[in-house]
Amino acid sequence: MGERLMHAKLDWDELQEERQEVLASWPTGQDVDLEQAIQFHKQLPEELNFAKCLTQAKAKGRTLAQPRAGVADLNSHLELLLYLQDVGEADLLPTTIDSYTRQNRYEEAEKALAESVREGRSLLNGFPAVNHGVASCRRLVESLSRPLQVRHGTPDARLLAEITLAAGFTAFEGGGISYNIPYAKRVPLEESIRHWQYVDRLVGFYEEQGIAINREPFGPLTGTLVAPCISHSVAVIEAVLAAKQGVKSITLGYGQCGNIVQDVAALQTLTMLAEEYLRAENIYDVEITTVFHQWMGGFPKDEAKAYGVIALGSATAALGKATKVIVKTTHEALGIPTKEANAQAIRATKQVLNMLQDQALPENAALADEREIILQETRAILDKTLELGEGDWALGAVRAFAAGVIDVPFAPSSFNLSRTMPARDNQGAVRFLQWGNLPFPKEIQDFHRAKLAERGQAERRPPSFQMVIDDIYAVGQGRLVGRPR
Amino acid sequence: MGERLMHAKLDWDELQEERQEVLASWPTGQDVDLEQAIQFHKQLPEELNFAKCLTQAKAKGRTLAQPRAGVADLNSHLELLLYLQDVGEADLLPTTIDSYTRQNRYEEAEKALAESVREGRSLLNGFPAVNHGVASCRRLVESLSRPLQVRHGTPDARLLAEITLAAGFTAFEGGGISYNIPYAKRVPLEESIRHWQYVDRLVGFYEEQGIAINREPFGPLTGTLVAPCISHSVAVIEAVLAAKQGVKSITLGYGQCGNIVQDVAALQTLTMLAEEYLRAENIYDVEITTVFHQWMGGFPKDEAKAYGVIALGSATAALGKATKVIVKTTHEALGIPTKEANAQAIRATKQVLNMLQDQALPENAALADEREIILQETRAILDKTLELGEGDWALGAVRAFAAGVIDVPFAPSSFNLSRTMPARDNQGAVRFLQWGNLPFPKEIQDFHRAKLAERGQAERRPPSFQMVIDDIYAVGQGRLVGRPR
Amino acid sequence: MEAKTLVLGVIGADVHAVGNKILEIALTEAGFNVVNLGVLVSQKEFVEAALETNADAILVSSLYGHAEIDARGLREALIEAGIGDILMYIGGYLVVGNQDWSEVEAKFKQLGFDRVYPPSTLPEDFIPTLREDLGM
Amino acid sequence: MEAKTLVLGVIGADVHAVGNKILEIALTEAGFNVVNLGVLVSQKEFVEAALETNADAILVSSLYGHAEIDARGLREALIEAGIGDILMYIGGYLVVGNQDWSEVEAKFKQLGFDRVYPPSTLPEDFIPTLREDLGM
């Protein structure tokens, strides 16, 4: 590396030196053989290609259900995925990566993997794919009849991408912003964005060989009261960055906020905005699909209540016609779910999706207004970002975060300004109590002020940080808006 | 009796002879003492009055959750209700009556009750309130902190009403049509309507003494693809009949069909129509509230999928701002639920209700169209009914059923013409494949034909009875519309 | 071959009509001669209908949970009427709640039913067996 | 009385930041002097911060399931640094999955934690005990 970050397609030949370094950083890297990988992908049936399944679902207007799941040991992981496929009726499968691997701490992952095998239970919160290597990962692809995606939270996922894509995975989650700001503390954005340009370029290489690979920026960010304009801004930037490297299938994500109109408006504007900004870059050959995340914040401990949260998310996903939905479980507030709980949540989700498969939220004025707000806010952020980057999206993203023009609430990263403070309005939509340096025009600022004043009036208390705390606990305590008791 | 049925307020004094007969028809009838009952009701706190709780909920725009529940033995029944109140977080409580009592077979109920006590398990599918008598029923009222309703399915519920109301119950489900057509085979409507005029007049008497008692016609009828116009027609007629006898608090019901727009339109038009036809009778002092029944047809066996159905019903109830929702359980397709399953379903329901408490389905064109269809259809039926009755609603109802002007699909009653055949359209709304003698104007007939043709086209099969069978099984098999596989 | 005659009905104080209508349709389509007594059928009605129509089998439904009370003595009544060996099935939600199936099955075999079917039995699940039992 | 100093942080490779922010606010409001190390905190950072600030207690969070690996040896490191008897709490989702709480608690007591708190512990649930343990 060393060169200055910029929004330009990486030269594949020039990238080879870096690739060798990456592959040498852990022994399993040696087994990556691109030519052989392409051969393997070529003979995979269509139903095992993640991108193609999404294209089909989008064409039919269907919403697919995908769980999260990962345990340390290969056989246990395979057993888990088979269960979610057969008993859970999952349409798409994941492989969730453990937290050591996410921080490139392969030594620690190795030790915990060994201990997990010894103790016969997973001490890791996910599957350490790098430690397992290409051949083992391929066993997953060969043994399952649904397409597989890597789901993680890794600022530097270069080696993880090399290994899992070579193994036959056809979808890879993450991005230079969305897998840094919520998932790291001291990783500069320049660095993570550059590392994700590498991943996207690698995917672009597969695409050049005729292999469709789906990429999915991580939509929900911190999962906690993230207003659509924030996650949409990150999603659009990552879509543009990925497309530049040759990615053709992009799924943009959004985490349920809880107000149905806001959530559906968010899903609708997500595609609109991505297509708008891709067109502005003269990119026309990228397929945008959407993913809706069932409530990503704190869950109720009671499993019955958790089912309510899960089903409400499923209903919203269907009414908003998301291409897929990421399924939570009734164990969310208890710990990593058992396979049974995971399968049950998928089946509950699918029942709702199927029952609403031919229905959408009818067009209406409130929805149009909400779309308009999201469009205006997101465009304000994105246009300012591009301005700060002097026309370069990569630089713009780095500078926008430094300036607080994009600002993710509750993010652990020191490269996030952390001056915004979200809170729900009186209908439960997520608004801003403080918008920090978000470049909102005056009307938008007034809108947020008015919305929170309205709630304040209903609750007979001035809008304040206490509302935010109440809102953070609210869903876990059985409601959406954190009203005073 | 003996006199001709007519839509007029029964004279209380003249009714006394009949009351004595009714009270003499089973030994426990002797314990009914109206004066003493009024005293008891008078000292009940507001929170134990069903009608008052509904008024409050309506004013606040809240949806209350109510389970179904009943077992044979008094102590077990009380234990069950306490559990649903404390662990289930129910807002309103039921007492579901067993099927022998519903057919006035008190002897059989007595035997089964004795056997239940002996065997330590309920052999009855409900609580035989008549056999238990006033004092035992009152123990329920005194031991619980939520208001209690009698839920049953009894064509002749005179004695049941006398006993439970005297005991302190403050709500009573049923009606002369809705507790006959789906619940009996050979009971003439003249007879059941007259018996329910008695019940309503008894309630009217309590109202005259200042005691609010809620009455609720049974909305879902056969629970199987009942289009809104059918159940609304019955609901409005029963509301008018009840109001005539002095009933002041009426909750009208509707069973979820599954298309959200149709369901919300149904909830909205239910109140509109009832108020419209009450006004036409010069009745202005009746409070109309609504109850939404979670899916009343066949359920999926899988408990996780059943949660999906339950939560979707809860979401629809909240978006349609029903005053209360009747909760199904995940055991619906397995048998009468355990108290645990029942409590879980209430909690799942409440989570959804609470999260949507400040939201409604925004007004939109599709919703307005659907309302218009329901209004036109229902008015056509009701106006023809009144015409047939020569201005008398009671006679009109009898004649309308005989003529098939009102016609409930899948009803067991021989007094129902059974010429209509409902089926879902391509969005899952319930339409008519055959409307028999329903007095639909040509545009409405064309509308139904077009809707089913659209589905036929999508499924590449002509609209036919096979669609109906497929639709009946569909929800149990994990979807809403019974598409060919 | 002549069509076999079946007497169909929902026993006791039970009014669940939908499954009964579907069974009538499915069995008729399958070539049986179906005598459908509908819902709320007493033991007496079952016996009389079987006698009158010279039926080959009786199919009893019970959905509401009271079957163990309602069906007691039906086999004895048939014996008394001189058609004690008629084939007899029962199906539906036979007891109150979700009880262990093998116990439920045993209980109803004890009561004289030749075959006992659990909830959600589809027509295609039992019609082949019915043909076999009737030697078709 | 002088304010007591607490070192707060989320141990290991764990990035769950929300609870940490809420704890900082709640403990500050409760009158403590809070040194918040944030997320992704190593054992070394905990020890150094406790030494430097002369802390009265260390509050370790772990939400992501790896605490049993991450927290091993922390008490020993504190002993080595000469502050072996400092009060130390841990709370959060301490193991992978939903395991029997009494076993989890025992495991972490074994690792040298004075008190161990299950998921969803609210500030008001443990602050009174913390005051007591600190002799306030």
Ligand code: B12
């Ligand atoms: C719709 C319905 C109603 C409607 C019925 C309208 C009508 N008149 O038909 C209404 C709302 C009126 C109603 C009332 C009651 N119901 Co109901 N009802 C249902 C429900 C939801 C669906 C039934 C249905 O139509 N299914 C669709 C048809 C196609 O399937 P089916 O009836 O099961 O029949 C099929 C099979 O069982 C089989 N089959 C049937 N008979 C036979 C016989 C043989 C020999 C064979 C081989 C096969 C076979 O073939 C049929 C076709 O595939 C079921 C629960 C469910 N399944 O989800 C509860 C259910 C049957 N009802 C039940 C009860 C208890 C009642 C009530 C007592 C009220 C209460 N306490 O909740 C009253 C009873 C009134 C009375 N006196 O009978 C219980 C029975 C519980 C138990 N046994 O433990 C159930 C299971 C619900 C529950 N979990 O509590 N009900």
Ligand code: B12
């Ligand atoms: C939001 C969230 C995220 C966000 C976090 C964003 C961010 N940077 O903060 C994102 C999406 C990024 C995320 C990522 C992951 N998460 Co997460 N996440 C959650 C979730 C939904 C809510 C957490 C939260 O914010 N709660 C609200 C705050 C206020 O509560 P809290 O964090 O519990 O803290 C309170 C108490 O616990 C207590 N407390 C905390 N620490 C201490 C210490 C002491 C001494 C005391 C007394 C009390 C105490 O006080 C706090 C204030 O009340 C929880 C599940 C849930 N609770 O519903 C899962 C959860 C914690 N995550 C989990 C996991 C596994 C992960 C991932 C590994 C991904 C995966 N495999 O699914 C990654 C981990 C990444 C990493 N390296 O750490 C698991 C942990 C499972 C386990 N231990 O068995 C959980 C439980 C979900 C689950 N059931 O699988 N997550």
